[in-house]
Amino acid sequence: MFKKRNRLFFLIFVLPTFAAFIIGFIYPFFSGIYLSFCKFRTVSNAQFIGIDNYIKAFQNEGFLQSFWFTCVFVVLSVVLINLIAFAVAYILTLGIRGSNVFRTVFFMPNLIGGIILGYIWQQIFNGILQKYSTNLALNETYGFWGLIILMCWQQAGYMMIIYIAGFQSVPHDLYEAARIDGASKSQILTKVTIPMMAPSITICTFLTLTNSFKLFDQNLALTNGLPGVVGAGGTTIYKTEMIALNIYKTFYANQNSRGIGQAEAVIFFVIVVVIALAQLYFTRKREVQQ
Amino acid sequence: MKSTTLKRLAALGLAGLMTAGALAGCSDNSAAPDSDAAKTGDASKGSVYYLNFKPEQDKAWKALAKKYTKETGIDVKVETAAEGTYESTLTAAMDKDDAPTLFQVNGPVGLANWKDYCMDLSDSDVLKQLTNDEFALKDGDATYGIAYVIETYGIIYNKTILQKYFDSDFASVKSIEELNNFDQLKKVADEIQENKDALGVKGAFTSAGMDSSSDWRFKTHLANMPIYYEYKEDGISSTDAIKGTYLDNYKKIWDLYITDSTCAKTDLASKTGTDAETEFIDGDAVFFQNGTWEYGALTKGGLKDKDLGMLPIYIGVEGEEDQGLCTGSENYWCVNNEASDDDKAATLDFINWCVTSDTGTAALADDMGFVIPFKKAKEATNKLVKCDAEMVDAGKTPVTWNFTTMPSEDWKNGVGTALTQYAAGKGDWDAVVKAFVDGWATEYAKANG
Numbered sequence: 001m002f003k004k005r006n007r008l009f010f011l012i013f014v015l016p017t018f019a020a021f022i023i024g025f026i027y028p029f030f031s032g033i034y035l036s037f038c039k040f041r042t043v044s045n046a047q048f049i050g051i052d053n054y055i056k057a058f059q060n061e062g063f064l065q066s067f068w069f070t071c072v073f074v075v076l077s078v079v080l081i082n083l084i085a086f087a088v089a090y091i092l093t094l095g096i097r098g099s100n101v102f103r104t105v106f107f108m109p110n111l112i113g114g115i116i117l118g119y120i121w122q123q124i125f126n127g128i129l130q131k132y133s134t135n136l137a138l139n140e141t142y143g144f145w146g147l148i149i150l151m152c153w154q155q156a157g158y159m160m161i162i163y164i165a166g167f168q169s170v171p172h173d174l175y176e177a178a179r180i181d182g183a184s185k186s187q188i189l190t191k192v193t194i195p196m197m198a199p200s201i202t203i204c205t206f207l208t209l210t211n212s213f214k215l216f217d218q219n220l221a222l223t224n225g226l227p228g229v230v231g232a233g234g235t236t237i238y239k240t241e242m243i244a245l246n247i248y249k250t251f252y253a254n255q256n257s258r259g260i261g262q263a264e265a266v267i268f269f270v271i272v273v274v275i276a277l278a279q280l281y282f283t284r285k286r287e288v289q290q
Numbered sequence: 291m292k293s294t295t296l297k298r299l300a301a302l303g304l305a306g307l308m309t310a311g312a313l314a315g316c317s318d319n320s321a322a323p324d325s326d327a328a329k330t331g332d333a334s335k336g337s338v339y340y341l342n343f344k345p346e347q348d349k350a351w352k353a354l355a356k357k358y359t360k361e362t363g364i365d366v367k368v369e370t371a372a373e374g375t376y377e378s379t380l381t382a383a384m385d386k387d388d389a390p391t392l393f394q395v396n397g398p399v400g401l402a403n404w405k406d407y408c409m410d411l412s413d414s415d416v417l418k419q420l421t422n423d424e425f426a427l428k429d430g431d432a433t434y435g436i437a438y439v440i441e442t443y444g445i446i447y448n449k450t451i452l453q454k455y456f457d458s459d460f461a462s463v464k465s466i467e468e469l470n471n472f473d474q475l476k477k478v479a480d481e482i483q484e485n486k487d488a489l490g491v492k493g494a495f496t497s498a499g500m501d502s503s504s505d506w507r508f509k510t511h512l513a514n515m516p517i518y519y520e521y522k523e524d525g526i527s528s529t530d531a532i533k534g535t536y537l538d539n540y541k542k543i544w545d546l547y548i549t550d551s552t553c554a555k556t557d558l559a560s561k562t563g564t565d566a567e568t569e570f571i572d573g574d575a576v577f578f579q580n581g582t583w584e585y586g587a588l589t590k591g592g593l594k595d596k597d598l599g600m601l602p603i604y605i606g607v608e609g610e611e612d613q614g615l616c617t618g619s620e621n622y623w624c625v626n627n628e629a630s631d632d633d634k635a636a637t638l639d640f641i642n643w644c645v646t647s648d649t650g651t652a653a654l655a656d657d658m659g660f661v662i663p664f665k666k667a668k669e670a671t672n673k674l675v676k677c678d679a680e681m682v683d684a685g686k687t688p689v690t691w692n693f694t695t696m697p698s699e700d701w702k703n704g705v706g707t708a709l710t711q712y713a714a715g716k717g718d719w720d721a722v723v724k725a726f727v728d729g730w731a732t733e734y735a736k737a738n739g
Contacts, residue, residue: 041381041384041403041404041406041407042381042384042385043385044385045406126560130557130560133554133556133557134556134714135556135557135559135560135714136560137500137559137560137710138556138559138710138711138714138716139716224502226707226710227707227710227711227716228703228704228707228708228711229721230704230707230708230721230724230725230729233728233729233731233732234704234724234725234726234727234728234729234730234731234732234733235700235704235729235732235733236700236703236704236707236708236725236729238707249700252377252378252381252699253698253699253700253736253737254403254697254698254700254733254736254737255402255403255737256736256737256738256739257736257737
């Protein structure tokens with residue numbers, strides 16, 4: 001009797017969240033997939049046309065360009081952000097004076113919105129580049145490194161907090177034992193600290209990987225894809241456009257392009273899921289039980 | 291204990307309500323009434339929902355809507371999309387149950403996107419108020435849009451400084467009347483540039499900034515010139531493939547803009563619209579390509595009517611001495627075809643009131659600074675608008691706005707990017723031509739294929 005009542009309450013209490021989940025996630029997700037097979041203007045007047053959108057998406061040079069650009073960006077930013085965050089977290093757990101102040105300062109960029117951040121850094125970079133008679137909008141190399149610097153600056157602080165928590169959760173007796181056994185500082189770091197911190201590394205790589213893949217605001221504000229090169233057929237290919245920005249632009253390009261943008265978004269989703277799950281699988285394997 | 295139970299119940303109820311509300315939002319309302327049914331609608335039962343395009347006029351529209359409600363008791367809701375987001379805002383709004391009854395498109399290309407949602411306005415009263423049939427946006431026999439504001443652009447010049455140039459000994463052009471074609475314009479600009487210290491300016495033209503706040507002046511408005519002359523020569527009003535007959539002229543004027551400028555060519559990529567505006571207001575430059583909508587900003591900045599004049603954009607085409615300013619509209623009102631008959635009738639009444647009543651015309655002219663192409667329009671106080679009227683009176687032929695036929699935003703951006711690269715010396719002119727000509731055909735096919 002008592003148990004049955006509990007179960008009823010369980011259902012009642014889970015209902016609002018469940019309903020919200022269906023409305024806010026499940027329904028849009030499946031209608032999104034459906035729309036990628038449609039030609040539509042607004043979502044209520046979609047007309048099914050089959051896989052045409054997917055064919056056009058793969059023919060979209062800009063989409064392919066943005067895909068490779070995003071891949072290179074992701075690899076580099078994941079490595080750099082995690083290295084920087086790990087290093088900063090390591091230093092700030094050594095017990096130097098003012099650690100708390102530094103932690104706050106490094107974390108702060110995370111509190112600023114991506115668009116504002118993008119514009120601020122655009123001003124900074126262009127201010128410097130002007131001295132050399134060039135501009136973010138003129139050279140994709142600057143745009144690429146600008147994005148990397150911007151993302152490191154913004155994300156390293158957040159990952160640092162997770163790494164600090166990781167450092168602090170390593171039991172002290174392990175260090176003590178290692179020292180008694182005569183391990184050097186670098187041995188302690190590689191043989192004790194890093195294996196013990198594998199869960200933090202898993203979560204941080206996952207976060208940086210997905211964040212970098214889905215990057216939009218910063219890309220829009222910093223370079224907006226510029227510079228562009230006029231390719232075959234007079235279509236302009238934007239050199240620093242990442243996938244999310246390309247999808248957005250494709251979606252609003254013209255009256256026939258919404259379905260193509262939607263198809264690109266579905267392709268993008270599949271790629272991100274596959275890569276993120278693969279990463280989780282491989283980093284999880286390295287985690288050790290305490 | 292009891293109060294927590296109550297709270298929980300309340301929360302549950304609230305969540306349920308929200309769910310119901312959200313689900314109701316998904317319900318489909320696609321039964322479209324046929325267009326002439328609007329005549330049978332009862333305006334007094336309907337309401338108006340206007341999705342406004344121009345952020346600068348947001349307050350004035352809301353004030354006008356309030357006045358209308360006070361006068362007639364009919365509800366008018368005005369919402370404005372943030373700068374550059376009209377298309378996405380409209381897309382989202384059109385999906386709502388309570389969709390805008392009045393929205394706008396920018397011309398034939400915009401109409402192609404939204405035609406299914408546009409009511410045929412052929413029998414409406416407001417159409418009969420138009421001073422010229424040219425301002426109705428047609429597709430076949432049906433009229434889907436009505437231009438509600440006419441704007442003009444050209445090269446705004448600082449009269450005082452230009453006079454200083456005419457009076458100086460190094461000037462080979464001596465009066466504004468002589469400044470009536472590209473060669474003369476180039477002569478004047480070059481001489482001003484050469485003697486900029488003597489005239490106290492930093493350059494002849496304000497910076498032709500290619501930041502997104504300014505690049506539309508060149509990738510759209512300036513690009514209208516070669517399109518206008520090509521259409522005129524071929525006797526057409528739109529095309530699926532542009533030939534680029536006058537692109538050399540486009541290059542000429544662009545070269546002039548970026549050479550006789552206030553800043554180095556390499557700086558143009560990041561220069562903004564405000565940069566150019568400030569340079570003009572501060573008297574650092576003589577010429578500023580912009581339009582009548584800029585009047586408010588210029589006078590607020592301290593320029594007086596006597597300082598301001600507007601020249602046609604000369605690009606070196608034969609017979610351009612008779613060319614006037616570029617006048618047209620990219621703001622067409624459309625009435626939502628899927629709205630209820632009552633709402634349609636109310637919307638038509640509202641726009642008719644806006645362009646015929648004293649309150650409405652005064653608000654459009656004085657508060658919004660619009661020149662409206664309707665019979666009862668109130669004369670605007672805008673000096674730049676008067677420049678246009680003078681040109682027309684002098685028998686100059688206005689240049690029509692053909693940029694509304696540009697195939698897509700992507701096309702404009704492509705041309706803009708190529709112009710930026712060319713200006714900075716990173717790309718050649720061929721890229722501009724390719725983006726202009728080949729890009730046109732590709733984009734047109736994409737949008738209409």
